[in-house]
Amino acid sequence: NAGVTQTPKFQVLKTGQSMTLQCAQDMNHNSMYWYRQDPGMGLRLIYYSASEGTTDKGEVPNGYNVSRLNKREFSLRLESAAPSQTSVYFCASSETRSTNEKLFFGSGTQLSVL
Amino acid sequence: AQSVTQPDIHITVSEGASLELRCNYSYGATPYLFWYVQSPGQGLQLLLKYFSGDTLVQGIKGFEAEFKRSQSSFNLRKPSVHWSDAAEYFCAVAWYSSASKIIFGSGTRLSIRP
Numbered sequence: 001n002a003g004v005t006q007t008p009k010f011q012v013l014k015t016g017q018s019m020t021l022q023c024a025q026d027m028n029h030n031s032m033y034w035y036r037q038d039p040g041m042g043l044r045l046i047y048y049s050a051s052e053g054t055t056d057k058g059e060v061p062n063g064y065n066v067s068r069l070n071k072r073e074f075s076l077r078l079e080s081a082a083p084s085q086t087s088v089y090f091c092a093s094s095e096t097r098s099t100n101e102k103l104f105f106g107s108g109t110q111l112s113v114l
Numbered sequence: 115a116q117s118v119t120q121p122d123i124h125i126t127v128s129e130g131a132s133l134e135l136r137c138n139y140s141y142g143a144t145p146y147l148f149w150y151v152q153s154p155g156q157g158l159q160l161l162l163k164y165f166s167g168d169t170l171v172q173g174i175k176g177f178e179a180e181f182k183r184s185q186s187s188f189n190l191r192k193p194s195v196h197w198s199d200a201a202e203y204f205c206a207v208a209w210y211s212s213a214s215k216i217i218f219g220s221g222t223r224l225s226i227r228p
Contacts, residue, residue, distance in 0.1 A: 002159070022228075031213065033213070033214070040122050040123070040220050041220055042118075042217075042218035042219050042220045042221055043158075043204070045214060045216075048213075048214045049213070050212075056214065058214060060184075067161040071124060084228070090158070091158055092158075094213055097213050097214060098211055098212070098213065099146045099165075099208045099210070099211050099212060099213050099215070099216065100165065100211075101213060102160050102163075103150075103158070103160065103213060103216075104157075105157025105158045106157050107155065107156050107161070108155075108157055108158050
């Protein structure tokens with residue numbers, strides 16, 4: 001059972017380059033999330049998708065875009081990477097957007113922007 | 115403002131010793147409360163959660179947590195730690211029923227002394 005799969009695991013970009021982080025879940029979950037994790041700051045929500053066809057901004061959306069491609073896949077795009085976007089990115093999913101539901105996390109993407 | 119505080123950045127305990135990780139939250143209303151664990155190179159995994167009812171909740175891997183309304187706290191405990199418990203632990207809180215409103219603490223890194 002794969003759960004939540006993120007690719008790539010590591011990426012180094014130069015300032016101004018673009019890239020897309022991929023996330024897929026095989027649990028038939030409706031809701032998906034993108035977080036970033038920075039030292040001393042815990043996880044902060046970038047964007048989320050409560051259900052297929054919808055996306056909403058989280059706490060720190062600036063500089064990012066997302067696409068809910070289908071029920072399984074939720075991608076995060078950096079159009080013009082900046083050093084401030086150096087971070088570890090986690091995708092998560094849950095059966096519904098309710099707080100009652102457990103969040104399942106991927107293993108993360110470590111991104112460095114030089 | 116709503117916030118979550120984990121006052122201990124790093125804790126080291128001896129294997130077999132007891133453990134208590136602290137978590138405090140701001141704001142008056144009773145929130146939804148969670149503890150997550152992150153092993154090195156992995157995503158977060160839910161240890162336990164509290165929504166209502168018995169203020170002492172049991173989780174996986176022998177962990178428990180107690181909600182104390184008067185202290186606005188939700189501390190995580192384990193009677194006897196194992197070397198495999200070395201990880202980073204995150205307290206998380208939500209004051210609304212949407213998972214998109216979950217706020218994560220900054221984490222406590224637990225090291226185990228042999």
